[in-house]
Amino acid sequence: MSSHAGPIDHHHDHTTSTGIPNKKLFMWAFLASDCMFFGTLISTHLIYRLHPPPGSPDVKSIFSIELTSFSTFILLMSSLLMALAVNSLQKGQVRSTRQNLIGTIFFGLIFLACQVYEFSHFVHEKGLTLSNSIFGSTFYVLTGTHGCHVAIGVLWLVLMYIRSFKPADADQGRAWLIKGFFHLIVWGVTIVASMASMLGLVHAIQVGDGFGGFLHHHPVEFGVSILGLIVLWLLSRQEGPVDFGEANAMDVESMGLYWHFVDIVWIVIFTAVYLLEYL
Amino acid sequence: MDAAAQSHFTGKEAGHAVEKRPWIFTRPTAKTGIVSWLTTVDHKRVGIMYGISALLFFLVGGIEALIIRIQLAVPNNTFISHQFYNEMFTMHATTMIFLAVMPLSAAFFNYIMPLQIGARDVAFPRLNGFAFWVFLAGAIVLNVGWFVKSGLPDAGWFGYAPLTSTDFSNQFKADMSTDLWVMGLQILGVSSVVGSMNFIITIINMRAPGMTMMRLPVFTWMTLITAFLIILSFPAITIALVELMMDRSFGTNFFEVSNGGLPILWQHLFWVFGHPEVYILILPAMGIVSEILPTFSRKPLFGYPIIVFSGATIGFLGFGVWSHHMFTTGMGTMATAAFSLATMAIAVPTGVKMFNWIGTMWGGHLQMRTPMMFALGFVWMFLMGGLSGIMHSAAPADAQQQDSYFVVAHFHYVLIGGAVFGLLSGIHYWFPLIFGRRIGEFWGKLSFWVIFAGFNITFFPMHFLGLNGMPRRTAVYDGNMGWNDANFIATVGAFILACGIGIYFAVMLYTYFKGEKAGRDPWDGRTLEWSIPNPPPEYNFAVTPTVHARDAFWYEKHHKEEIAKEKSAHAKEDEAHGGVHMPSQSWFPLMTAIGLLIGGLFFVNHKFVGAICGGTVMFLGIYFWALEGPGGYHVHPSEDDDKSGSYGKH
Numbered sequence: 008m009s010s011h012a013g014p015i016d017h018h019h020d021h022t023t024s025t026g027i028p029n030k031k032l033f034m035w036a037f038l039a040s041d042c043m044f045f046g047t048l049i050s051t052h053l054i055y056r057l058h059p060p061p062g063s064p065d066v067k068s069i070f071s072i073e074l075t076s077f078s079t080f081i082l083l084m085s086s087l088l089m090a091l092a093v094n095s096l097q098k099g100q101v102r103s104t105r106q107n108l109i110g111t112i113f114f115g116l117i118f119l120a121c122q123v124y125e126f127s128h129f130v131h132e133k134g135l136t137l138s139n140s141i142f143g144s145t146f147y148v149l150t151g152t153h154g155c156h157v158a159i160g161v162l163w164l165v166l167m168y169i170r171s172f173k174p175a176d177a178d179q180g181r182a183w184l185i186k187g188f189f190h191l192i193v194w195g196v197t198i199v200a201s202m203a204s205m206l207g208l209v210h211a212i213q214v215g216d217g218f219g220g221f222l223h224h225h226p227v228e229f230g231v232s233i234l235g236l237i238v239l240w241l242l243s244r245q246e247g248p249v250d251f252g253e254a255n256a257m258d259v260e261s262m263g264l265y266w267h268f269v270d271i272v273w274i275v276i277f278t279a280v281y282l283l284e285y286l
Numbered sequence: 287m288d289a290a291a292q293s294h295f296t297g298k299e300a301g302h303a304v305e306k307r308p309w310i311f312t313r314p315t316a317k318t319g320i321v322s323w324l325t326t327v328d329h330k331r332v333g334i335m336y337g338i339s340a341l342l343f344f345l346v347g348g349i350e351a352l353i354i355r356i357q358l359a360v361p362n363n364t365f366i367s368h369q370f371y372n373e374m375f376t377m378h379a380t381t382m383i384f385l386a387v388m389p390l391s392a393a394f395f396n397y398i399m400p401l402q403i404g405a406r407d408v409a410f411p412r413l414n415g416f417a418f419w420v421f422l423a424g425a426i427v428l429n430v431g432w433f434v435k436s437g438l439p440d441a442g443w444f445g446y447a448p449l450t451s452t453d454f455s456n457q458f459k460a461d462m463s464t465d466l467w468v469m470g471l472q473i474l475g476v477s478s479v480v481g482s483m484n485f486i487i488t489i490i491n492m493r494a495p496g497m498t499m500m501r502l503p504v505f506t507w508m509t510l511i512t513a514f515l516i517i518l519s520f521p522a523i524t525i526a527l528v529e530l531m532m533d534r535s536f537g538t539n540f541f542e543v544s545n546g547g548l549p550i551l552w553q554h555l556f557w558v559f560g561h562p563e564v565y566i567l568i569l570p571a572m573g574i575v576s577e578i579l580p581t582f583s584r585k586p587l588f589g590y591p592i593i594v595f596s597g598a599t600i601g602f603l604g605f606g607v608w609s610h611h612m613f614t615t616g617m618g619t620m621a622t623a624a625f626s627l628a629t630m631a632i633a634v635p636t637g638v639k640m641f642n643w644i645g646t647m648w649g650g651h652l653q654m655r656t657p658m659m660f661a662l663g664f665v666w667m668f669l670m671g672g673l674s675g676i677m678h679s680a681a682p683a684d685a686q687q688q689d690s691y692f693v694v695a696h697f698h699y700v701l702i703g704g705a706v707f708g709l710l711s712g713i714h715y716w717f718p719l720i721f722g723r724r725i726g727e728f729w730g731k732l733s734f735w736v737i738f739a740g741f742n743i744t745f746f747p748m749h750f751l752g753l754n755g756m757p758r759r760t761a762v763y764d765g766n767m768g769w770n771d772a773n774f775i776a777t778v779g780a781f782i783l784a785c786g787i788g789i790y791f792a793v794m795l796y797t798y799f800k801g802e803k804a805g806r807d808p809w810d811g812r813t814l815e816w817s818i819p820n821p822p823p824e825y826n827f828a829v830t831p832t833v834h835a836r837d838a839f840w841y842e843k844h845h846k847e848e849i850a851k852e853k854s855a856h857a858k859e860d861e862a863h864g865g866v867h868m869p870s871q872s873w874f875p876l877m878t879a880i881g882l883l884i885g886g887l888f889f890v891n892h893k894f895v896g897a898i899c900g901g902t903v904m905f906l907g908i909y910f911w912a913l914e915g916p917g918g919y920h921v922h923p924s925e926d927d928d929k930s931g932s933y934g935k936h
């Protein structure tokens with residue numbers, strides 16, 4: 008109900024038996040289930056690492072631990088931004104929520120780009136593929152599944168971002184959904200272009216070309232992503248009273264639970280798949 | 287009653303705005319007709335759809351079983367090919383487990399559980415509709431082999447690793463069937479997990495005031511435990527299926543022996559799911575029986591807390607014993623001994639439940655109505671199945687019985703004598719509530735006795751067949767093995783069983799159209815679902831009930847003075863002003879599920895463009911779903927809707 012006056016108690020819902028909001032409880036149940044998903048995948052990987060078939064690749068020569076550490080750090084930072092977004096919305100600051108959401112999306116994208124880069128690097132330069140060794144199979148499927156979770160999280164964040172533009176005046180009908188769809192397409196293009204740019208950038212940094220070399224090789228991707236960001240910025244200015252505020256803090260919070268969980272799972276994967284190899 | 291005439295949009299002040307929308311976003315409001323069913327978010331309608339589909343697939347699975355039994359009736363039979371036999375036993379198991387028993391349980395979860403806890407609906411009504419449509423999508427994918435050249439899945443419901451590798455399964459036919467099986471089960475997993483999370487949240491969060499956890503009806507408790515088992519065990523098989531799918535479609539090596547893969551890993555992952563699955567199938571039936579026995583014994587359930595805790599213990603232990611399916615794979619003596627012991631331990635809470643049921647009937651005034659007959663059949667048959675189950679937990683005995691007809695006899699006693707008898711008794715018990723008509727006693731009892739006899743004639747001889755060494759999953763046996771008579775008897779029994787099921791269905795259909803009107807509370811019930819008119823109105827409870835004791839409705843009927851003393855009119859007044867909040871219907875659960883179906887079918891065919899198109903439909907469904915909002919409107923039940931002596935009107 009939108010018309011309650013006074014501050015909203017974010018942690019207690021009087022319409023449920025336990026006082027915990029349904030959405031939050033749902034997210035906890037989902038995460039319990041997801042723990043089993045990742046548990047199964049991680050144990051599959053570890054079992055095959057403990058019993059490597061003859062001819063297994065030398066893992067340390069494949070990994071590039073610096074890049075992965077960097078992307079891990081980025082993912083942790085995105086969790087921070089996510090927490091800030093929840094905090095902002097609990098105070099009713101829609102604008103700051105949006106900014107933090109964009110930040111979370113952006114950091115999530117950097118992480119994904121690093122992963123895509125890592126995958127293509129491993130395939131093309133280190134010769135590790137899905138099918139040529141059991142290590143490749145378990146590694147790509149495990150980290151790829153995690154990557155899918157991050158991608159779904161990014162998509163969810165984008166949807167929530169668009170949701171925050173729903174006008175408060177319901178008489179305006181659902182035109183905003185169509186507009187939102189346009190918004191979504193811009194998001195899509197921007198995401199793809201900035202992913203490509205980041206791939207180029209990571210590559211340029213790795214081979215020592217620096218930013219100039221990156222601009223030289225990837226002008227289109229860079230241009231499109233900048234253009235996309237400008238359009239997004241313009242779109243984000245369409246203001247007016249919106250149907251998004253403190254009452255939606257729970258929606259953002261449960262999304263945050265998901266995001267933090269994916270982050271924690273990555274820490275486990277980073278430890279079990281990468282760091283353990285360096286013991 | 288025409289609910290549409292009474293409902294109205296209450297405008298912005300109540301938080302439910304009237305919206306002008308482009309046509310595609312017009313929320314359907316039809317209360318009758320095909321659209322109302324396609325877009326429904328009412329847990330009762332979803333439950334009925336689950337029930338009808340499950341019963342149809344139950345018939346399909348039964349026909350598959352008959353085909354198997356005909357083939358085995360006489361030695362050296364040439365009724366069907368070996369290939370088709372493999373397809374039949376694979377599909378029989380898959381259909382019965384995933385498309386008949388589980389969705390039939392889900393039908394009761396959906397229909398009965400919210401009524402038992404005094405809720406308007408489940409916690410996430412649109413998600414509930416989605417779970418059903420996804421179930422149907424998975425069922426279609428599994429059965430599409432009937433109509434296409436590649437044929438039905440044929441690697442067994444356990445899908446053991448070498449049998450499902452591309453090398454092995456493609457040597458008999460250009461093989462899409464295993465891909466169909468993999469994809470179908472993955473889609474069904476989505477449905478089960480999503481549905482179960484909905485049930486968990488509903489039970490934990492949507493209870494009527496006063497309905498504490500230790501006052502929950504036992505069926506609701508078993509729903510909760512089953513739902514937890516589902517959300518924790520299905521991920522294991524889903525990942526195993528993902529790995530298998532990657533092996534088959536993208537050349538990974540998870541189960542490819544030639545590249546270092548370990549087929550035993552498949553068995554571990556499969557049974558980590560597969561053993562809890564047994565309890566997913568049986569716990570709902572235990573819950574149903576625990577409702578029926580007290581009602582027809584005119585006594586409260588004996589040892590309610592114990593039955594709840596033993597259910598939870600069974601669920602918990604169920605996770606720790608998966609390897610008893612793998613005693614003969616050479617895990618090593620320590621592992622085998624440990625799993626052996628843990629498995630025997632499960633007999634304790636199960637036995638405790640048995641004594642609770644007997645204690646419930648002890649000294650009661652037993653009313654031998656048809657639901658009670660099926661419930662008693664359950665107790666007896668399940669005891670038989672449980673006893674032969676304990677035999678399997680001893681590893682040396684299991685080494686003898688492994689993959690013989692003894693195992694087949696055991697799990698059919700548990701799954702038909704247990705789960706199916708429980709569900710059939712539940713249909714009889716709740717039929718008057720759901721459809722307002724009561725199944726006639728004579729025909730009901732006749733169907734019971736025919737089913738009971740047919741079942742025992744079919745499966746009891748299989749114990750001896752198994753001990754005499756007849757292996758399962760063989761299409762043909764030789765005439766001088768000493769297996770002829772028992773096999774022939776079993777086949778005759780299967781046809782008697784089929785007749786019984788036929789009578790059961792015919793009686794059900796007849797009752798639906800012409801049966802005697804049930805009247806309110808026909809069994810003198812104990813739980814809240816009986817407190818409302820039948821068939822229930824779309825809003826369930828005109829006034830949210832306040833619960834004062836376990837067996838809430840019974841207490842209500844027999845302790846009017848105590849309740850009058852402590853009742854508060856507060857909640858009632860609130861509702862009188864606002865009406866009953868109802869969720870709006872929606873197209874998008876259906877649209878999302880259709881996208882999943884299209885994507886899945888094309889993916890199986892390795893037509894990735896088509897798969898992407900399906901994915902796009904699914905994505906659009908999610909997009910509109912996420913952004914359309916829950917919606918809602920208010921219904922104002924009038925005083926006369928509920929005049930026949932209502933709960934909550936003191």
Ligand SMILES: [Cu+2]
Pocket residue numbers: 560561564607608610611
């Ligand atoms: Cu088992």
